[in-house]
Each structure stands twice: as structure tokens, then as C-alpha cells.
Amino acid sequence: MRVLAIDTALANCAAAVLDNGADTACYDSVGEEIGRGHAEKLMDMIGEVMAETSTAFSDLDRVIVTVGPGSFTGLRVGLSVARGFGLVLGKPVVGITTLAAIAKSSAPDDGGAPLLVALTGKGEEVYCQAFSASGDPESEAGVRTFSDLAATLPEGIRLAGSAAESVAEKCGLPQDRILSRCGYPGIREVAELGLVADPAKSSPSPLYLRPPDATPQTKGRIERQ
Structure with missing residues (x-):
């Protein structure tokens, strides 16, 4: 099985391609601790690992993405990209917690x-x-x-x-x-967990453990009847 793994949940931004087949085994990854700016880095990282492993998107069997806990913005970036690939390719998307x-x-x-x-x-x-x-x-x-x-x-x-x-x-x-003391997951571990996860039980949905600090503004709002 050949998978693309993505992690943008915390300070790190990373992507990897992992294949565990006996005759097709390969692994390549790229990552950078950036704190913010995942959206600007992620697609280039994906392109790099796909090229280094000579992988076409049609070769992928599933896409794996970290689902949190993590930052709201970072999670949104990774989940959006992973879900988009899954939709276009018709392949399962698996969520793995940090x-x-x-x-x-x-x-x-x-x-x-x-x-x-x-x-x-x-x-x-x-x-x-x-x-x-x-x-x-x-x-x-x-x-x-x-x-x-x-x-x-x-x-x-x-x-x-x-x-x-x-x-x-x-x-x-x-x-x-x-x-x-590491504050973010290793992308290889994300990929390995995603290889064996059951897509039916590992939804690519964000894991939010506490509500957002911001609340909708109500002052001046006209009540709808």
C-alpha cells in the first residue's frame, strides 16, 4: 500500500510518501518546524516527496492527515488538502491524532x-x-x-x-x-499509523478538545421571528 501522509496540526509542517509493499517499498519525507504559514509550505512539500518517490497521485491508495489536537488554522490547512485529494482521487482519507x-x-x-x-x-x-x-x-x-x-x-x-x-x-x-519533550508528531509515525487504520473508524474530522475562545457577536443583532 502506498500512502501520502500530511501533518500541519502543530508547529511542524510535513509530508511523506510511504509504501510498505515487498516489491515497491519506499519512503521519503520532508518537514520543517515553522509555527505558522503551513498553507504556503505544504503543497511544495507534497510535490517534493511525490517526485522523490516517483509517485503519481493515481498510485496512492489512501491519504493520511493529522486531526489534532492542534491549532485551528493548521488543522484546517491539512484537512482541506487531504479531503480534496481524497475527493478527486476517489481514495479514502484517514485521520490520525497527534x-x-x-x-x-x-x-x-x-x-x-x-x-x-x-x-x-x-x-x-x-x-x-x-x-x-x-x-x-x-x-x-x-x-x-x-x-x-x-x-x-x-x-x-x-x-x-x-x-x-x-x-x-x-x-x-x-x-x-x-x-x-517533542511538541509535534513524527511524519513517519503518522504514515505508519495511517497504513493500518480502519478508514471507517478513523475519520478525517478535527479533534477539538475545547471550544473556541471567540464567541459569535450578538450585540446589535435583530432577532429573527
């Missing part, structure tokens, strides 16, 4: 304590999810506060993600519990 991809790259697979992937949120909030030592989800993704985590984290928990340092500090955990 938390799951970070867990895949960080989980030690040693049969030990679970892993909490934690991303920096608003103020005292953390966007997080618990995974087993092999990277399988053990809870739903959600928004937690540092005080809540301090009271409920299981003994021996290990940490990964951009908020790992803060969680360790505020929950009194030793530094050796931190397996990774």
Missing part, C-alpha cells in the same frame, strides 16, 4: 508503566491521553488541569509531549519519567 503519533514514537514497548502524552494547552490546561507501554490508547483524549493530573496519575507513569516537563514539575515526578 497524541497517538507521539505515543508511537515515544512508547518504549517494554511492558512497563503507561505513557501519558501531554500537549501544552491554555493556562493550567493540558491536552492529553494515556497509552500503554506499547503505544495503544488506554483512555480518551481530553483536557486536564495540572492539579487534576497530580491527584490521579497512576504510579510510575511516563511522559511525552510538549507539556511533559510542566507535568513532571507540577506533579512532582522525576525527570527520568520524561521519554520525549
Whole structure:
């Protein structure tokens, strides 16, 4: 199976082509930590990895895209491009969470304590999810506060993600519990998870864990009868 993977959810902008076939195996990726401006970079990155792997769009079996948690603007860029390709090509589009991809790259697979992937949120909030030592989800993704985590984290928990340092500090955990401080997923892990995901259960829909700060303006609006 040959796939195109896209990640614009967080600070990184990345694209990759991965083929796991015995006779057609290939992999190429490009990425840059840019913070903003994903829309200006993404299409050039896609063109580069498609060219480097001699892949035509008709060769793709599916398109994979990160669905969050992440920035509203970044998610919109990646999801729009992925859905557009899927529609034109008539191929499935698979959504992979940033938390799951970070867990895949960080989980030690040693049969030990679970892993909490934690991303920096608003103020005292953390966007997080618990995974087993092999990277399988053990809870739903959600928004937690540092005080809540301090009271409920299981003994021996290990940490990964951009908020790992803060969680360790505020929950009194030793530094050796931190397996990774990376604030965005690796594009290869996104591609590998997308290869095995069931398109029927991995919708390319944004994962928003909290409502937007902005609210619709109501002052001066005329009520409709």
C-alpha cells in the first residue's frame, strides 16, 4: 500500500510518501518546524516527496492527515488538502491524532508503566491521553488541569509531549519519567499509523478538545421571528 501522509496540526509542517509493499517499498519525507504559514509550505512539500518517490497521485491508495489536537488554522490547512485529494482521487482519507503519533514514537514497548502524552494547552490546561507501554490508547483524549493530573496519575507513569516537563514539575515526578519533550508528531509515525487504520473508524474530522475562545457577536443583532 502506498500512502501520502500530511501533518500541519502543530508547529511542524510535513509530508511523506510511504509504501510498505515487498516489491515497491519506499519512503521519503520532508518537514520543517515553522509555527505558522503551513498553507504556503505544504503543497511544495507534497510535490517534493511525490517526485522523490516517483509517485503519481493515481498510485496512492489512501491519504493520511493529522486531526489534532492542534491549532485551528493548521488543522484546517491539512484537512482541506487531504479531503480534496481524497475527493478527486476517489481514495479514502484517514485521520490520525497527534497524541497517538507521539505515543508511537515515544512508547518504549517494554511492558512497563503507561505513557501519558501531554500537549501544552491554555493556562493550567493540558491536552492529553494515556497509552500503554506499547503505544495503544488506554483512555480518551481530553483536557486536564495540572492539579487534576497530580491527584490521579497512576504510579510510575511516563511522559511525552510538549507539556511533559510542566507535568513532571507540577506533579512532582522525576525527570527520568520524561521519554520525549517533542511538541509535534513524527511524519513517519503518522504514515505508519495511517497504513493500518480502519478508514471507517478513523475519520478525517478535527479533534477539538475545547471550544473556541471567540464567541459569535450578538450585540446589535435583530432577532429573527
